[in-house]
Amino acid sequence: MAFVADLHCHSCHSDGTLGVADLFALAASRGVRLIALTDHDELSGLFAARQSATQHQIQMVSGVEISAAWAGKSVHIVGLRLNESHPALVGALRRAREERLVRAEAMDAAFVAAGIDGALKGARAYAPNPALISRTHFARYLVDRGVCGAVSEVFSRFMKPGKPGYVPHDWMPMASAIELIHAAGGRAVLAHPARFDVDATAGPEALIKAFADAGGDGLEVVCAAHKPPEWARYGALVRKYGLLASVGSDFHSPTESRVKFGDLPFLSPSLTPVWHDWPEAKALHA
Ligand code: AMP
Ligand code: MN
Numbered sequence: 001m002a003f004v005a006d007l008h009c010h011s012c013h014s015d016g017t018l019g020v021a022d023l024f025a026l027a028a029s030r031g032v033r034l035i036a037l038t039d040h041d042e043l044s045g046l047f048a049a050r051q052s053a054t055q056h057q058i059q060m061v062s063g064v065e066i067s068a069a070w071a072g073k074s075v076h077i078v079g080l081r082l083n084e085s086h087p088a089l090v091g092a093l094r095r096a097r098e099e100r101l102v103r104a105e106a107m108d109a110a111f112v113a114a115g116i117d118g119a120l121k122g123a124r125a126y127a128p129n130p131a132l133i134s135r136t137h138f139a140r141y142l143v144d145r146g147v148c149g150a151v152s153e154v155f156s157r158f159m160k161p162g163k164p165g166y167v168p169h170d171w172m173p174m175a176s177a178i179e180l181i182h183a184a185g186g187r188a189v190l191a192h193p194a195r196f197d198v199d200a201t202a203g204p205e206a207l208i209k210a211f212a213d214a215g216g217d218g219l220e221v222v223c224a225a226h227k228p229p230e231w232a233r234y235g236a237l238v239r240k241y242g243l244l245a246s247v248g249s250d251f252h253s254p255t256e257s258r259v260k261f262g263d264l265p266f267l268s269p270s271l272t273p274v275w276h277d278w279p280e281a282k283a284l285h286a
């Protein structure tokens with residue numbers, strides 16, 4: 001019997017709006033049986049996640065979504081079922097968060113130059129974890145202030161490459177993110193492949209090939225960024241490159257997220273799920 005798995009979601013330890021307890025209560029109420037909390041560059045929610053998973057009797061594996069770079073573009077690598085105390089991983093993510101704070105200061109200055117002051121101060125008010133400032137926090141503040149009507153509009157008008165509030169950032173190389181995840185005993189999954197702006201460089205298949213060549217383990221085939229044509233397209237690439245398949249809603253917020261927990265379809269039985277040999281998944285079949 002298939003079960004509902006969701007291996008990509010965010011709490012307010014990064015740029016989600018819900019605390020871990022509320023996030024997992026919602027996931028459980030929507031029928032999710034296997035979950036991974038994958039906050040951006042941050043592991044601090046995992047302790048509470050484990051407690052909530054036990055409380056709701058759902059299976060949980062540790063997770064993180066690492067901000068990385070490939071061919072000059074930003075890519076996101078989800079690490080799953082890893083040792084969240086591994087020193088190299090912990091240290092690299094701490095540095096990534098510190099660099100985010102430096103980028104946030106530069107974004108603040110860029111917004112001032114665009115005639116908008118107080119953006120960082122405002123963003124901080126939307127970031128319950130002061131160590132993790134994301135573009136999403138800036139976006140929520142600017143919507144609340146009435147500068148834009150929606151978070152997505154803030155991104156398209158101000159925070160995409162070439163826009164006035166955008167500050168390029170030198171994230172760790174994709175291969176380093178994969179290496180860190182493996183060092184911590186986890187599996188590396190390329191998140192939402194259709195969302196990356198890589199067509200202008202060498203196309204999504206070149207990214208997936210580079211990811212597989214660097215030792216990456218899996219690809220999100222079913223996710224909020226994909227529709228049926230992408231399930232087929234990325235399913236075929238998973239088979240071509242001998243990868244595992246993953247499922248993730250990338251849930252951030254009940255009001256902002258397009259896909260609700262539990263609403264994504266099951267993976268095609270022709271694909272090997274990233275959880276195929278995990279005890280947490282086997283427990284659900286027992
Ligand atoms: P950051 O990691 O701080 O650069 O911010 C990236 C985050 O911004 C992503 O994880 C998404 O949650 C969010 N994001 C990126 N693009 C958009 C968009 N067009 N609309 C809404 N949210 C976006
Ligand atoms: Mn996010």
Ligand code: MN
Pocket residue numbers: 065076191192
């Ligand atoms: Mn992402």
Ligand code: MN
Pocket residue numbers: 008009010065250
């Ligand atoms: Mn995400």
